[in-house]
Amino acid sequence: MAFATIAFACSNETEKAETTEVTEASGDQNNGMAISSSNLKWTGRKLGGEHFGTIQISQGNLIVEGDQLTGGNFTIDMNTIKVEDLTDPGKNKDLTDHLFSEDFFNVANHPQATFTITGVEALAAADDAGNTHTISGNLTIKGITQGIKFPASVSMQNGVVNAKANFDIDRTLWDIKFKSGKFFPELGDKAIKDEISIALDLTANKG
Numbered sequence: 001m002a003f004a005t006i007a008f009a010c011s012n013e014t015e016k017a018e019t020t021e022v023t024e025a026s027g028d029q030n031n032g033m034a035i036s037s038s039n040l041k042w043t044g045r046k047l048g049g050e051h052f053g054t055i056q057i058s059q060g061n062l063i064v065e066g067d068q069l070t071g072g073n074f075t076i077d078m079n080t081i082k083v084e085d086l087t088d089p090g091k092n093k094d095l096t097d098h099l100f101s102e103d104f105f106n107v108a109n110h111p112q113a114t115f116t117i118t119g120v121e122a123l124a125a126a127d128d129a130g131n132t133h134t135i136s137g138n139l140t141i142k143g144i145t146q147g148i149k150f151p152a153s154v155s156m157q158n159g160v161v162n163a164k165a166n167f168d169i170d171r172t173l174w175d176i177k178f179k180s181g182k183f184f185p186e187l188g189d190k191a192i193k194d195e196i197s198i199a200l201d202l203t204a205n206k207g
Contacts, residue, residue, distance in 0.1 A: 035060040035074060035204045043197040046179075047189045051095060056080035058112075062161055062204045069120050069133065069154050069161065072204075076113040078105055103178040106142055113141045127151065141174040160205045168195040 038057040043050055060074025081099050086092040100107040119136035126132050131151035138145050150167045172194050177183045181191035 034206070035062075035202060037203045038074075039199075039201040040076065041199040043199075045193045045195070045197075046191070050085070051083060052085050053081065053083040055082070057202070060202075060204070064156065064161060067156050068122070069156075071117045071120070073114060073116045074202075076115075078107045078111050078113055081105070081107070104176055110142045113139070115139050118147070123151070126153075129153075139169070139174075142176070144174045146173045160203060163200065163202045163204075165200040166197065168197050170194050171196050 035057060038060070040055050040057055041052065042055060043052040056077050058075050058077040058080075060072065062072035063070045078100075081096065083092050083095050083099070086095060099105060115137055117135060117137045119134075121134040121136075123132055123134065129151070130153045133152045133154050134149065135152045136147065136149045139148050140146075148169065150165075153164050155162050171177075172180050172182055179187055179190065179192040180194050181187055182194055184191065
């Protein structure tokens, strides 16, 4: 079965795409490249403020044919959610526990999230933001899979693939509706924005 992604991209808005079944990868499976280092940061916002932190990627692979990314996947360990903006231990723990709860990611029942590439399209030329590809794939959070599509910046040098990305996802598509103005308009300026910003910096090489 095809391994499916690592290369996300710079985009302020993620395009909704149809969920697509992953097909078998062509070529030698030795083209699978293990993620050797990664950095995933998240930011959530509300009126007049924001919170940010990190989540660890536990494992992943890329499929490269020649010098082209063709597929891959990775797993996000939701048990590693960390809040970085709150320095007060009590406040930090309160927010971290809330993110683990059923209001948000329900980590006890859904300890992993995954992303799987279903399509990779090279751009004719890099855009102003440095994006070189368009990535389509299936993002699974809380057991819910949604297709997303976004531009991506991917580079390969000396057998090492690096991918950097900045993009937003609409959390409500994965049943994370806590204080969403879309579902609770009466909240007014107490609502939390639906968009979660994701920043990725990933490196993969031969395992």
